[in-house]
Amino acid sequence: MAPIRLLYIDDDPALRRLVSKEFERHGYSVQLAATGEEGLRRLRAGGIDVVALDHYMPGQDGLQTLGSIRADPDAPPVVYVTGSDEGRVAIAALKAGAADYVIKDVGGEFLALLRVAIEGALAQAKLRREKEEAEAEVRAARDRFESLAAERAVLLREVNHRVGNSLQLVSSFLLMQSDVSPDAHVKGALASAYGRVLAIAQVHKRLYTSDDVRTVALDNYLRALVADIGASAADDEWLSLAADPVAIDPDRAVAVGVIVTELIINAMKHAYPSGKGPVRVTLHAPSGGDIRLCVEDDGIGNRSRSAEGSTGLGQLIIEAMAVKLGAVVTVHASDGGTRVLVDFSGAEATRVVD
Incomplete structure (x- = not known):
């Protein structure tokens, strides 16, 4: 099984080393970035499954970086990491599109919570992809069905058109024969047959000139x-x-x-x-x-x-x-x-x- 590829963005070098050591010990492949700009460049290079993003950073802060990440429709899930215990930061991050958030501490006690949050975010992303794929398959199947139904309707109209034309031709022959027949009984029988064929021909005419067959x-x-x-x-x-x-x-x-x-x-x-x-x-x-x-x-x-x-x-x-x-x-x-x-x-x- 391929290792989870984590990009950890934080301006604190000590925490970057701590995160790298802890997550690699659990089988992760860890990439590090010290600023939001650097993290975005690394993310655009590809090969990242999940991002852990610090809030307070020089230059472009975490929320700004998160906004740039979420602008990409194929962006990986982001777990927001902040040292602030103020709920407004976490709420702002979740509103901006973060999958989860973790409050960090200097001693590294938050790493276990971060790993749980990352794995939960990856599981949610997988479920979302599977749902989107299933919905796409349903849409494709529906489109195929509608296409086949439309094609079938066209074919049915064509069949009804040809049958209708043939019946109209037969009814015309019957009427012509009735007109030239000298025998009154034969004339009446042919006229009756003409009417019966005409009744069927008119149905086919209605079908091939209608959108609903x-x-x-x-x-x-x-x-x-x-x-x-x-x-x-x-x-x-x-x-x-x-x-x-x-x-x-x-x-x-x-x-x-x-x-x-x-x-x-x-x-x-x-x-x-x-x-x-x-x-x-x-x-x-x-x-x-x-x-x-x-x-x-x-x-x-x-x-x-x-x-x-x-x-x-x-x-x-x-x-x-x-x-x-x-x-x-x-x-x-x-x-x-x-x-x-x-x-x-x-x-x-x-x-x-x-």
């Missing part, structure tokens, strides 16, 4: 989805949306989007046999409460449920998405229209405050 702003998502569905029908005045701002996870957003799409498609097909009529979509998300989605029309109501040509696929899709969402679907149909309520838990949702 963990949630989707459901109100904005539904607004874009409703606008796309309305535009695909060449007239969006019949379709309206009123939605509270709320954010949910992407998987649940997909389920909500598919359900809304199916209900709108169903209203388009069956609610108004003689033409188009209003279809209203509302999303109510009270703070801390369950979320209610409503799709309603003013169409033929009960009579639309037995419409000819219906395959029941849309209903199966709604039921599957409701299970995924953990939702309860309630249908209110009368001669004055159909109102479908979808109630699901808002426990994992985040209420957005404008």
Whole structure:
């Protein structure tokens, strides 16, 4: 084990010799300085573990020297040595950054106390360094984690961007095929498939244009989805949306989007046999409460449920998405229209405050 390297600064030559002899006997490597200026020069040369510093010295006194030592962020610990029994000197030294203080005497009785103080100061310095190193490691780990998280978010946005583009391309093909198909049933099936793919594509678009890939702003998502569905029908005045701002996870957003799409498609097909009529979509998300989605029309109501040509696929899709969402679907149909309520838990949702 390497010896402790002590720098003892004192203008009293007898005490310097006494300290050197006593500490070398205990295995220390002792360097001596007679003035504060000399001690600072020796300290700047390096290789010192701890400093014992006298208070009364000609020229630059102990407190001034201590201030110069503490100006170095890598300075070793300093034990202040004074012959004064006045508490103000010790307090001033501790305030100036001394690790400890010892009151000396001419007979050398203070040397044992000085050794204890030095070893305590070194132990404190070691603990402080270890704490700083541990904190630095924690900061570095946190920075690495944040960097990886940011990189992961960028990659996820890129993936969602590419998936979204692919889904948009597929939905465009479906719409084009629907437009040119001469068969009304095929045209309707392709239009329905277009809406389903569009519901999923819009989620990915929301994710790659958002800073947060963990949630989707459901109100904005539904607004874009409703606008796309309305535009695909060449007239969006019949379709309206009123939605509270709320954010949910992407998987649940997909389920909500598919359900809304199916209900709108169903209203388009069956609610108004003689033409188009209003279809209203509302999303109510009270703070801390369950979320209610409503799709309603003013169409033929009960009579639309037995419409000819219906395959029941849309209903199966709604039921599957409701299970995924953990939702309860309630249908209110009368001669004055159909109102479908979808109630699901808002426990994992985040209420957005404008």
